[in-house]
């Protein structure tokens with residue numbers, strides 16, 4: 264039986280009422296006060312020093328009014344639950360322009376799962392009969408008709424694989440390992456799909472692309488169209504059910520399969536293991552199975568890394584909620600979360616440090632990183648629904664990369680890639696935006712020392728036993 268948004272909101276009632284409206288979630292502080300960067304949101308000032316707390320919520324920064332910051336939205340959820348407020352077009356217009364970036368969850372010392380609450384609130388709003396904004400209605404129509412929100416033809420989903428000579432992996436029946444490509448990499452950032460497959464091929468992996476793959480449903484879980492999202496989820500679960508491991512190159516798809524599906528499924532365990540491709544590369548480096556080749560073009564280039572919210576902070580917040588649950592209402596051990604968070608956020612950085620050592624890039628961190636990372640502005644239905652707000656947010660993130668002198672801004676999500684790239688061009692930030700795997704493929708950096716066996720890849724886990732969680 265599918266859950267309704269209102270049921271999800273009622274499940275979260277205790278969390279909603281735990282919000283004390285202290286508004287601490289408005290600010291973020293990353294603990295690197297000596298880094299140069301943008302201070303308060305005063306526009307493109309590239310040499311202002313950060314000092315202590317800075318505004319962190321992109322929606323609050325953009326719109327300014329109390330209701331748009333997270334605390335306002337949690338108060339709206341509370342009022343809906345108590346019956347003091349009814350859903351209306353006005354309520355929708357306040358709760359929709361939010362990137363569901365989760366910066367507020369990460370800042371809240373009261374551990375309120377704000378993104379879960381905002382998403383359930385939006386779903387309940389749609390169920391109450393309030394029409395979605397026009398642009399969200401359009402993508403909802405497109406995905407129902409074509410199984411993707413971009414209007415691409417379903418039969419052209421893997422056209423990029425044919426163009427890149429990777430056709431043999433489509434419907435490769437004897438593979439236990441799958442690659443879920445996602446709509447953005449299939450129809451827009453095809454370079455990322457092709458780069459991921461070519462790396463898998465160089466590693467000698469036997470993997471498959473599943474022709475029945477459809478949109479993961481992420482935008483629809485985020486904007487409250489949960490019926491659409493759950494229909495897509497069911498199709499994907501059916502299509503991928505015979506695989507043992509599924510890899511992703513998109514942060515949003517990875518989060519949706521790994522964190523959303525179990526919450527909305529009847530049986531809360533996926534029939535296969537999920538893993539982002541960067542986790543595989545990280546483990547191969549740690550196990551001395553790969554290195555990188557030196558490259559003259561990249562040598563000396565300053566490279567920084569943008570943590571996608573969906574692979575970074577959203578998993579971190581999930582770990583936090585798990586630790587709280589396991590603590591059985593006894594003391595919440597922050598050291599446990601710090602250790603697990605450190606291991607998690609260090610994974611993409613392991614690749615960048617290896618690239619620094621072998622290739623000669625200069626890896627530099629931005630001011631706001633890891634759980635405090637500033638969002639790229641694309642998620643939560645905001646790029647589709649509120650493109651100006653979305654690009655202005657991406658530009659703030661590009662400012663932060665400019666502030667550390669980045670030549671290349673890397674990330675591990677085609678959707679972040681798109682938004683950061685567009686803002687980079689539109690606001691003339693003058694960098695190059697690139698996926699890490701894309702960089703490895705584009706410059707032919709992979710130096711395979713020992714091809715991993717199928718068994719090795721299938722058995723990889725998010726936190727191998729030798730790693731401290």
Ligand code: SF4
Nearest residue numbers: 282283285286288371
């Ligand atoms: S969500 Fe947390 S940090 Fe934000 S106002 Fe509520 S209690 Fe305070």
Ligand code: SF4
Nearest residue numbers: 320361363364365367
């Ligand atoms: S999820 Fe992000 S944009 Fe939405 S209220 Fe929280 S910090 Fe603001």
